[in-house]
Amino acid sequence: MTDLSALLPPFMARVSGGGALSGLERLSGGANMESWAFEWAGGAYVLRRAPSAAYMADRPFGHADEAALVMAAQAAGVKAPEVVGVLADADGMGTGYVMRRVMAEVSPAKILADPPRSLLADLGRELARIHAIPGDAIPAAIPLMDTRAALAELRSRFLSYGGDRPVIALAIKWCEDHLPAPADPVLVHGDYRMGNVMVDEDGLAAVLDWELAHRGDAHEDLAFGCMTVWRFGRIDRPAFGVGSLADYFAAYEAAGGVRVDRDRFRFWLVYRTLWWALGCLQMGQAWRSGADPTVERVVIGRRTAEQELDLLLLLEAEAPEVERGRALPPSPDAAPAPTGEPTHSEIVQAVRDWIEGSIKPRAEGHAKFEAVVAMNALGIVLRDLSADVRAEDAALAEALLSGTTSLAEPGLLARLRRAVLDKCAIDSPKYAALAAARADWRG
Known part of the structure; x- marks a missing residue:
C-alpha cells in the first residue's frame, strides 16, 4: 500500500514550498478515483489520484492533460479548482494532481x-x-x-x-x-x-x-x-x-x-x-x-x-x-416463510445485522462508507433470494x-x-x- 504520509511532503515542498503535512484522510466520494484531503503550511488541499497507471489504461487522456484542462477552465472564468501540482512517476504515488481544497458542500x-x-x-x-x-x-x-x-x-x-x-x-x-x-x-x-x-x-x-x-x-x-x-x-x-x-x-x-x-x-x-x-x-x-x-x-x-x-x-x-393503458401482469409469488434450519436469507441477514451493529458504529471516514456499501450488497442478496425475478x-x-x-x-x-x-x-x-x-x- 502506498504511504502517502511519507510521499506527499517532498512533493508539496517541491510545488508549494516548505511546510508540514497534517489531517490526511481519504474522502468518501469517488467512484473511480481516490481523493485525499490534507493540510500543508496552513492551506487545505486535495490529492486526486489513481493508485497506478493501470487504472488509467483505457482512458483517452491522463491526469496531466486533465489537470491542464482544469487550469484552462479556471483561466476562462469557470469555477474550477486551482491546480497546484501534477504527480510525476518519481513521486511514487501513482498518477494524479493536487488542488487547493474548496470549502463548500458537495453532498x-x-x-x-x-x-x-x-x-x-x-x-x-x-x-x-x-x-x-x-x-x-x-x-x-x-x-x-x-x-x-x-x-x-x-x-x-x-x-x-x-x-x-x-x-x-x-x-x-x-x-x-x-x-x-x-x-x-x-x-x-x-x-x-x-x-x-x-x-x-x-x-x-x-x-x-x-x-x-x-x-x-x-x-x-x-x-x-x-x-x-x-x-x-x-x-x-x-x-x-x-x-x-x-x-x-x-x-x-x-x-x-x-x-x-x-x-x-x-x-x-x-x-x-x-x-x-x-x-x-x-x-x-x-x-x-x-x-x-x-x-x-x-x-x-x-x-x-x-x-x-x-x-x-x-x-x-x-x-x-x-398499450400505455394496459394493466400490468402480476408479480411472481413470494417465497414461503422459512422453517427448520436457518436459510440462506437468514444467514445473510445475520451478517448484515452484525455489520450494522458492530462494524459500522466503530468505523470512520471511508471505512464507514465501505460498511454501508457492504450492507447494501447484502440487502440486494436478501431480496434476490426471496424472489424469482x-x-x-x-x-x-x-x-x-x-x-x-x-x-x-x-x-x-x-x-x-x-x-x-x-x-x-x-x-x-x-x-x-x-x-x-x-x-x-x-x-
Missing part, C-alpha cells in the same frame, strides 16, 4: 434539501462558460466524440455483456433511429451533475471531476444532470433536482449558451441514461475480471435496474395509447434490437413495466422513481 442530499436561490441560474451560467472555452485552450489530448461511433460502441458493449436486457436493447434501437445530425463541437464536461459540483451559501462554488471531458454536442452536458438518477430523489424538479427545465435553459442561453433544441436534448437524455445503464453493467465486469475488487463495484453493477426503469419511462410514449431475455432483446418487434406489440409494454418494477424493487428499493412509476403504472 447532493444536503444541497437539494435547501438549495441557494441562485443555484439553477449558476448551473446554467457555468455550463455556458465551459462550452465557451476556446478550442485552442483545450489540451490536444481531449478527444472529439463521434456520436454515431459512440452509439455503435455501446451496442457492441451491450452484446459483449450478454445482449439480453430487453429495455437496454429498446433504448439502443431508439437512439439509432433518432440519431441527430452532428453539432458544432464545444468542450463537453461529460459529468456535469449534482455530486460533481460544490455549493455554498452564495451558490455554485466549484465544478469538479473533469475526467470524462471531450469535444462534442453541448446538449449532452445539458441533458446529463437532468437524468432522474442525478436528481437524487427530487424527481419533480427535472433540472438537477433544483428546478424546471425552462428556467435552466433560459439561464444557459442568457449566459451565452447555444439555443436549446428540445428534440436534441431528449436524444441525449435517453443516450446518457443508456450509457449509464451500460456503465453500471461495466462496473460488475470490472469486479468479475479482478480489475477492481471493491464491493462498491458489484453494488453499482446492480444499479442497472434503475436506468432500465428510467429508460422505459422515457420511451413508453412510443407505444400506442391502448430475472431481467435477462435474450430472444426479446434481440427482437427489439433488430426492430422485428416494438412497443406496439400487444402486452409488451405491460410486461416490460412489470419486469423493471420487480427488478428495481430488488436492486434499488429506495429509488425515488420506483415509487412514482408504481403509482403511474398502477403496479
Whole structure:
C-alpha cells in the first residue's frame, strides 16, 4: 500500500514550498478515483489520484492533460479548482494532481434539501462558460466524440455483456433511429451533475471531476444532470433536482449558451441514461475480471435496474395509447416463510445485522462508507433470494434490437413495466422513481 504520509511532503515542498503535512484522510466520494484531503503550511488541499497507471489504461487522456484542462477552465472564468501540482512517476504515488481544497458542500442530499436561490441560474451560467472555452485552450489530448461511433460502441458493449436486457436493447434501437445530425463541437464536461459540483451559501462554488471531458454536442452536458438518477430523489424538479427545465435553459442561453433544441436534448437524455445503464453493467465486469475488487463495484453493477426503469419511462410514449393503458401482469409469488434450519436469507441477514451493529458504529471516514456499501450488497442478496425475478431475455432483446418487434406489440409494454418494477424493487428499493412509476403504472 502506498504511504502517502511519507510521499506527499517532498512533493508539496517541491510545488508549494516548505511546510508540514497534517489531517490526511481519504474522502468518501469517488467512484473511480481516490481523493485525499490534507493540510500543508496552513492551506487545505486535495490529492486526486489513481493508485497506478493501470487504472488509467483505457482512458483517452491522463491526469496531466486533465489537470491542464482544469487550469484552462479556471483561466476562462469557470469555477474550477486551482491546480497546484501534477504527480510525476518519481513521486511514487501513482498518477494524479493536487488542488487547493474548496470549502463548500458537495453532498447532493444536503444541497437539494435547501438549495441557494441562485443555484439553477449558476448551473446554467457555468455550463455556458465551459462550452465557451476556446478550442485552442483545450489540451490536444481531449478527444472529439463521434456520436454515431459512440452509439455503435455501446451496442457492441451491450452484446459483449450478454445482449439480453430487453429495455437496454429498446433504448439502443431508439437512439439509432433518432440519431441527430452532428453539432458544432464545444468542450463537453461529460459529468456535469449534482455530486460533481460544490455549493455554498452564495451558490455554485466549484465544478469538479473533469475526467470524462471531450469535444462534442453541448446538449449532452445539458441533458446529463437532468437524468432522474442525478436528481437524487427530487424527481419533480427535472433540472438537477433544483428546478424546471425552462428556467435552466433560459439561464444557459442568457449566459451565452447555444439555443436549446428540445428534440436534441431528449436524444441525449435517453443516450446518457443508456450509457449509464451500460456503465453500471461495466462496473460488475470490472469486479468479475479482478480489475477492481471493491464491493462498491458489484453494488453499482446492480444499479442497472434503475436506468432500465428510467429508460422505459422515457420511451413508453412510443407505444400506442391502448398499450400505455394496459394493466400490468402480476408479480411472481413470494417465497414461503422459512422453517427448520436457518436459510440462506437468514444467514445473510445475520451478517448484515452484525455489520450494522458492530462494524459500522466503530468505523470512520471511508471505512464507514465501505460498511454501508457492504450492507447494501447484502440487502440486494436478501431480496434476490426471496424472489424469482430475472431481467435477462435474450430472444426479446434481440427482437427489439433488430426492430422485428416494438412497443406496439400487444402486452409488451405491460410486461416490460412489470419486469423493471420487480427488478428495481430488488436492486434499488429506495429509488425515488420506483415509487412514482408504481403509482403511474398502477403496479
